[in-house]
Amino acid sequence: MQSKQDVINWIEFNREQFIALADAIWEKPEISMKEFFASKLQADYLEYKDFTIKWDLGGLNTAFVAEWGSGKPVIGFLGEYDALSNLSQSRNPFPDPLIPGEPGQGCGHNLLGVGGLAAAAAVKEWLKATGSTGTVRYYGCPGEENGDGKVFMARAGAFDDLDAAFNFHPSSINSASKGSTVGVKDVIFRFHGISSHAGSEPDLGRSALDAVELMNIGVNYLREHVTDKVRIHYTITHGGDLPNIVPSKAEVWYFIRAHKPEELEEVSERIFKIARGAAMMTETRLELIIQGGCSSVLSNHTLADLQYEAMQVVGPIRFTAEEYEFARKIRGHFSQKDLDESLQKYFLPKYPQPYETLKDKSLAAENYPAMDEGEIGTGSTDVGDVSQITPLSMLDTTCEPLAAPGHSWATVAASGSSIGHKGMLHAAKIMALAAIDCYSDPVHLQKARAEFIRSTNRQPYQCPIPDYVNPRQYENPERNKPKLIN
Ligand SMILES: [Zn+2]
Incomplete structure (x- = not known):
């Protein structure tokens, strides 16, 4: 496993394993800070793959880091797994709660976590096969939706020695971001x-x-x-x-x-x-x-460009006719006016040309360079805190129909579907290839670091959560149970 194509092939060869992990987390949705099953499932998988596991980062008992390799550079992939309350939904392309009132993967974090895990596992195989020096990590980060998991992890120094970090978020386009958030x-x-x-x-x-x-x-x-x-x-x-x-x-x-x-x-x-x-x-x-x-997100443009280069190697996502039909059915449940408004407000300002060229307006399968430079989103994410500590790039991949609202039944349905699976594997390949570039040629990380220093103005990271604030804690019933994977 030496070439980039080998890495892509390795992820494809193991795709059923990764899909099974994402589906297991989708089928057992857990809300913020109570991701007992998901965190253990992921940690068990990586331990089985010879990663060393450290639990309880930042005092959070569903936070862990899995590490493989030694020495510099140290590159981390960030994962999440929390679901959203009251969004239970089947895999059907219409509103259909499985258990009314129960949570569902309304932000696709079942895909987000496993995409990062798959990238980390692939990079480990490549490091091992090539005998390259370097360390790869996967961070299991709890409570993104509610609880600021990464901020507590950041306060405890979990990201301090990283040379770069990558994360992806399920979205309706394939593009690495150069934008920011508040x-x-x-x-x-x-x-x-x-x-x-x-x-x-x-x-x-x-x-x-x-x-x-x-x-x-x-x-x-x-x-x-x-x-x-x-x-x-x-x-x-x-x-x-x-x-x-x-x-x-x-x-x-x-x-x-x-x-x-x-x-x-x-x-x-x-x-x-x-x-x-x-x-x-x-x-x-x-x-x-x-x-x-x-904190607000500082997108590293050097790393975003590397991810765009990786996209050229990986190629577009190949969705089937059935998947386009599934996406059209989901979109059919929203009013045309709402879909148009969402498109006008959130998609077209950033991606006007891509939209023109889309053959089917229900799913965006092609890859695009970052087009959101200078944009500031008015939502927030705890990924921001990691981005204030180390050069970080956020990648979006198509896991859901275009313009369907986030945090809704539609996202839950798509995150459990083959559309979501394909978007997740696409992200894993892109992130893995970009990371491999960083291990192979130190120039990329030097450039990314120089840009990071410029954008932070050499100001050290200031944690927005004071020292006296403790994270919410719950007894973890899964911790001492037998391994889920061995
Ligand atoms: Zn999310």
């Missing part, structure tokens, strides 16, 4: 007042709910005076118990998002000031609880 801060504002009879002795009470409401009014006025990419959203998680009791406790939960880390800090400080003001106005006490957060 960072987020996850904060609870809890106000403590004094309860009293709201009818007979309201003068004795101090309402914590008043504080929440006044704080929200203040923040809603602040919106006028922040930049375009700032997003602020909240829900009131506790507002008191009965109308005739002045609420002594009330709580509001905020996500604050901004692109540049310093802007995120600045906007957060202004919101904290408003909260303190609300407490002062209502004579209540403020408890400010930072629960989590993540």
Whole structure:
């Protein structure tokens, strides 16, 4: 196994194994931080492939790193496995929950994780066959949807010695990103007042709910005076118990998002000031609880270009007539207006020419260079924190129909289908080839590092989660069970 074609062939030869792993995780969806089965399944597979496993990264008991090889360079593939609540869905191309109320792979993380695992396994075979120096890692990262798994792992130094990192996300196009996303801060504002009879002795009470409401009014006025990419959203998680009791406790939960880390800090400080003001106005006490957060994504263009070169070697995805039909059926369940709007807003601004050339507008099988340079998405991901520590490239591959909404039944159905499987294997091949280029020729990593240093302005990584915040923890019932693969 010396050539790039050998690596592609190895992944193809083992495709049924990888599909079986992705399907097993799809069939047993687990929500954030409770990915007991998925993490063990992946770790057992890599252990069987002679990787050394280390558990509990960052104090998270569904986080692990699998490592093979020795010395520099050290290249890591990032994986995820968490599902989304209430999105249970069969493999049918129409809304059809398997068990209503149960979770489903609404973001395709069953594919995301196994794609990275397959790339790591292929790179290991190549390192071994060629006798090349270097270390390959697969990071099993829990809680991307909720819990900021990678941020806790980053805070614990799990990515510090990486020379480069790759990750992919199921999408509706094949392209490595040069865009960015905003960072987020996850904060609870809890106000403590004094309860009293709201009818007979309201003068004795101090309402914590008043504080929440006044704080929200203040923040809603602040919106006028922040930049375009700032997003602020909240829900009131506790507002008191009965109308005739002045609420002594009330709580509001905020996500604050901004692109540049310093802007995120600045906007957060202004919101904290408003909260303190609300407490002062209502004579209540403020408890400010930072629960989590993540940094904006720095896409490494050098690595994105390497992935595009790898795509030329791999070629387009070959979807069958049945798969196009399946994608058309899924799209048929959304209104044409919604599909058009999604296309106009999210796809066409980045990929105008590719869209023109698509023969079938339901699935995008071709490969495209990065076309999102300078774009800043207003969602957030904990991949951002890894990208602030080491050169990182995010790859999208086609695992779902064009313009079908994310976090929906449609993504769950596609992630369990052969469309998702093909997109996952496509990603594994592209990432593996790009990594092999990095091991083979040090110039690529030197270039990627120089670019990284320029884009971070030599500022060291600042973890958005303070040291005193602990991750959510659950007892892992799978850990001591016999191996799932041996
Ligand atoms: Zn996702």
